[in-house]
Amino acid sequence: MSTGTEIHRDDLASKTGMWLFLFTEMLLFAGLFIVYSVYRYRNATAFHLAAHELSVFIGTVNTIILLISSSTIAMSITAIQKKNKKLSLLLLGITILLGLVFLVNKYFEWGHHIRENIYPGSAVLAQRGQGDVLFYGLYFFMTGLHALHIIIGLIFIAVVGRLILKDKIKSDNYVLLENSGLYWHLVDLIWIFLFPLFYLIT
Amino acid sequence: MSTQKDIAEPSYLDYKGKYKGIFSWIFSTDHKRIGLLYLFSILTFFVVGATLGLLMKFELIAPGKTVMSAQAYNAFFTLHGIVMIFAVVIPGLPAVFGNFMLPIMIGAKDVAFPRLNLMSWYLYVIGVSLVIVSQFAGEGPPDTGWTFYAPYSFRTAGNMLPAVFGAFVLGFSSILTGLNFLVTMHRMRAPGMTWLKMPLFPWTLYATGWVQLLATPVIGITLLMIIAERTLNIGFFDPTLGGDPILYQHLFWTYSHPAVYIMILPAMGAISEIITTFSHKTIFGYKFMVASVLAIAFVGYFVWGHHMFTSGMSGTALYTFSLLTFLVAIPSAIKVFNWISTMHKGSIDLQTPFYWAIAFIFVFMIGGFSGLILGSLAANVHLHNTHFVVAHFHFIVFGGTGFAFFGAAHYWFPKITGKMYDTRWANIGLILFFIGFITLYSPMFVLGIEGMPRRYYDYDEVFHAGNIISTMGSWVLYSGLAIIIINLFSSLRSGTKALADPWGGKTLEWTIPSPPPIENFDETPIITKGPYEYK
Numbered sequence: 001m002s003t004g005t006e007i008h009r010d011d012l013a014s015k016t017g018m019w020l021f022l023f024t025e026m027l028l029f030a031g032l033f034i035v036y037s038v039y040r041y042r043n044a045t046a047f048h049l050a051a052h053e054l055s056v057f058i059g060t061v062n063t064i065i066l067l068i069s070s071s072t073i074a075m076s077i078t079a080i081q082k083k084n085k086k087l088s089l090l091l092l093g094i095t096i097l098l099g100l101v102f103l104v105n106k107y108f109e110w111g112h113h114i115r116e117n118i119y120p121g122s123a124v125l126a127q128r129g130q131g132d133v134l135f136y137g138l139y140f141f142m143t144g145l146h147a148l149h150i151i152i153g154l155i156f157i158a159v160v161g162r163l164i165l166k167d168k169i170k171s172d173n174y175v176l177l178e179n180s181g182l183y184w185h186l187v188d189l190i191w192i193f194l195f196p197l198f199y200l201i202t
Numbered sequence: 203m204s205t206q207k208d209i210a211e212p213s214y215l216d217y218k219g220k221y222k223g224i225f226s227w228i229f230s231t232d233h234k235r236i237g238l239l240y241l242f243s244i245l246t247f248f249v250v251g252a253t254l255g256l257l258m259k260f261e262l263i264a265p266g267k268t269v270m271s272a273q274a275y276n277a278f279f280t281l282h283g284i285v286m287i288f289a290v291v292i293p294g295l296p297a298v299f300g301n302f303m304l305p306i307m308i309g310a311k312d313v314a315f316p317r318l319n320l321m322s323w324y325l326y327v328i329g330v331s332l333v334i335v336s337q338f339a340g341e342g343p344p345d346t347g348w349t350f351y352a353p354y355s356f357r358t359a360g361n362m363l364p365a366v367f368g369a370f371v372l373g374f375s376s377i378l379t380g381l382n383f384l385v386t387m388h389r390m391r392a393p394g395m396t397w398l399k400m401p402l403f404p405w406t407l408y409a410t411g412w413v414q415l416l417a418t419p420v421i422g423i424t425l426l427m428i429i430a431e432r433t434l435n436i437g438f439f440d441p442t443l444g445g446d447p448i449l450y451q452h453l454f455w456t457y458s459h460p461a462v463y464i465m466i467l468p469a470m471g472a473i474s475e476i477i478t479t480f481s482h483k484t485i486f487g488y489k490f491m492v493a494s495v496l497a498i499a500f501v502g503y504f505v506w507g508h509h510m511f512t513s514g515m516s517g518t519a520l521y522t523f524s525l526l527t528f529l530v531a532i533p534s535a536i537k538v539f540n541w542i543s544t545m546h547k548g549s550i551d552l553q554t555p556f557y558w559a560i561a562f563i564f565v566f567m568i569g570g571f572s573g574l575i576l577g578s579l580a581a582n583v584h585l586h587n588t589h590f591v592v593a594h595f596h597f598i599v600f601g602g603t604g605f606a607f608f609g610a611a612h613y614w615f616p617k618i619t620g621k622m623y624d625t626r627w628a629n630i631g632l633i634l635f636f637i638g639f640i641t642l643y644s645p646m647f648v649l650g651i652e653g654m655p656r657r658y659y660d661y662d663e664v665f666h667a668g669n670i671i672s673t674m675g676s677w678v679l680y681s682g683l684a685i686i687i688i689n690l691f692s693s694l695r696s697g698t699k700a701l702a703d704p705w706g707g708k709t710l711e712w713t714i715p716s717p718p719p720i721e722n723f724d725e726t727p728i729i730t731k732g733p734y735e736y737k
Contacts, residue, residue, distance in 0.1 A: 010314070010389055010390075012389065013314045013315075013385050013388075013389040013390075014315075016384075016385050016388060016389065017314065017315060017318075017381055017382070017385045020381045020384060020385065020415055021381060023415060023416070024377050024381075024415055024416075024418070024419045025419070027416060027419035027420060028419040028420075028422055028423045029423070030419075030420070031419070031420045031422075031423035031424060031427075031453055032423055032427075034453070035427070035438060035449065035453075038446065038449055039444070039445075039446075042444075043444065120430075120434045120435055120436040120437070121434055121435035121436075126443075129444075130437075130443060130444025131444065133437050133443050133444055134437060134438075134443070134444050134445065137434075137436035137437050137438065137443075138436075138438075140434075140436075141427070141430055141434075141436060141438075145426075
């Protein structure tokens with residue numbers, strides 16, 4: 001039911017709301033970081049050895065991809081501020097493309113492990129001992145949850161792109177684009193933590 | 203903000219929007235209608251949960267099997283817990299009275315994100331539906347208790363997934379409500395309403411909002427881990443796979459202890475409003491009230507370990523958690539002292555909401571002191587997992603939040619509905635409710651000290667007498683509850699018309715007509731005074 005007044009717009013409120021929401025997202029992953037640190041502490045050697053099996057190359061490529069995509073979405077915001085609708089859409093398109101490339105890389109990475117019969121609940125993994133079970137359990141769960149966030153972020157950005165196309169988001173009203181950017185930066189930031197935890201700390 | 207000034211603006215109940223009938227409610231983004239949506243859904247689930255409790259007490263009237271099997275009893279206390287905690291007590295005051303009153307009390311037209319507000323209600327309904335589905339679908343209802351303790355929660359054959367996911371969705375709904383309120387208070391206070399001119403009920407909602415925001419994600423991820431554990435066999439908390447069940451308890455209580463402050467803080471806020479209004483006197487120690495609310499919310503984060511004193515922790519951790527638990531009592535006590543001091547030399551108007559507030563203080567103190575007994579390490583080892591804990595918990599959560607909920611309902615009923623209720627029946631209901639409550643839960647303290655464990659459908663003959671008294675109390679309580687609810691509903695029809703300010707309250711909601719117009723205020727109020735300026 002509309003209350004009969006014009007819609008009251010408050011960009012700062014929208015952004016505050018988004019920041020608070022990002023806070024909760026961070027805490028969602030914080031729970032997993034706690035679990036990770038506890039089990040890493042208890043199974044130091046197994047985690048150390050298992051981390052060697054992940055491809056640092058793909059991990060690094062994915063990190064670079066996400067960092068670039070964060071900068072393209074930031075540039076897209078600047079473009080809309082400068083009333084350059086086409087450039088803004090193009091940059092959003094590149095962001096989405098990079099996000100998809102990230103997912104494809106992730107797919108090959110996961111596929112590689114699964115082909116080697118390393119996935120939660122597999123007999124091969126169970127034989128390798130509890131440390132490995134926990135490492136790969138956490139690996140699949142945390143990167144999986146992160147990938148889910150990437151997918152949500154991509155949908156968000158796609159919706160925003162459509163709104164730009166229809167001139168619903170313009171140079172004087174782009175808070176939604178900014179919020180999608182904030183969300184994308186968060187997804188990026190979480191990966192910045194996941195990458196060293198699983199690939200680099202050995 | 204709109205500058206439209208329509209003097210004869212229709213009330214929010216009469217307003218004709220785009221939709222008709224029930225759709226004018228379930229598609230409404232008006233905070234007042236959403237508050238009532240929550241009220242009706244929460245009241246429904248409250249009656250469901252209370253009926254389950256009544257049946258459980260009936261089972262306990264005699265040792266051995268009375269009306270239900272052991273497994274059925276397990277399912278009953280699980281559903282009772284999930285429904286009461288996640289669907290009634292946590293959203294209770296914030297989602298109903300917070301939604302309805304918060305924007306009005308700070309002089310705003312609505313919350314910051316009205317559509318998000320409606321979405322929270324939908325998430326709430328979806329969450330509860332999932333919990334209910336878990337009772338009927340699959341291989342039998344969940345039987346873990348509302349705490350979903352590992353490793354049993356992924357070993358049991360019970361249908362855990364919908365229940366756990368339902369709790370997750372309810373948590374999400376709670377986060378969005380808290381987020382909405384926080385932004386509303388930061389951005390939409392009326393001109394001149396500085397933070398320290400904000401009434402106490404919004405203040406408690408502010409602290410609650412932060413707790414909802416900062417604690418709920420932790421239970422969210424923990425519940426997701428339980429789901430992953432059951433479906434994918436990951437091993438987070440499964441000792442056979444290297445996981446640690448104690449870690450689950452830590453994560454669970456990291457949320458679920460702050461969650462009791464989500465339950466009690468808005469209750470304290472509502473009680474503060476009631477006491478100052480019916481004492482016709484400024485609240486005593488306003489700044490201390492604000493500080494104690496924030497202190498409770500803050501220290502409340504660091505006491506979760508007191509749920510796990512017997513689970514295995516280092517000595518240092520035990521002492522620290524025990525000390526912190528005692529520290530939480532200080533701000534709570536400050537609030538009680540300030541309530542009493544507010545009444546001192548006030549012009550007290552003895553009305554139903556005020557009686558509820560007095561009853562609240564009484565049961566809250568019993569609950570609080572029994573909490574200190576449980577917080578001391580030596581006593582805890584003896585009392586852990588006995589009926590003493592059940593009694594303490596119900597004194598705080600049902601006695602605290604429940605009494606405050608009904609107090610708030612009787613306090614704001616004239617404002618919300620525009621009708622007065624029958625005071626005589628309201629008081630009779632309250633007396634029965636109070637007597638029933640005390641009779642139901644007090645014997646549990648004794649039973650607990652004598653060693654009767656919680657969560658069993660059977661008990662030794664020595665506990666028989668206490669259980670009979672307790673069960674009879676549940677009948678009185680339930681009849682009191684029935685009278686209260688029937689009285690309020692029949693007053694909708696037969697009640698006399700309520701004035702704008704029937705109690706002589708000073709906060710903003712009493713400056714507008716009852717029921718409030720659709721836009722709350724004809725003109726945005728300009729605040730120059732503190733919230734409770736009585737001369």
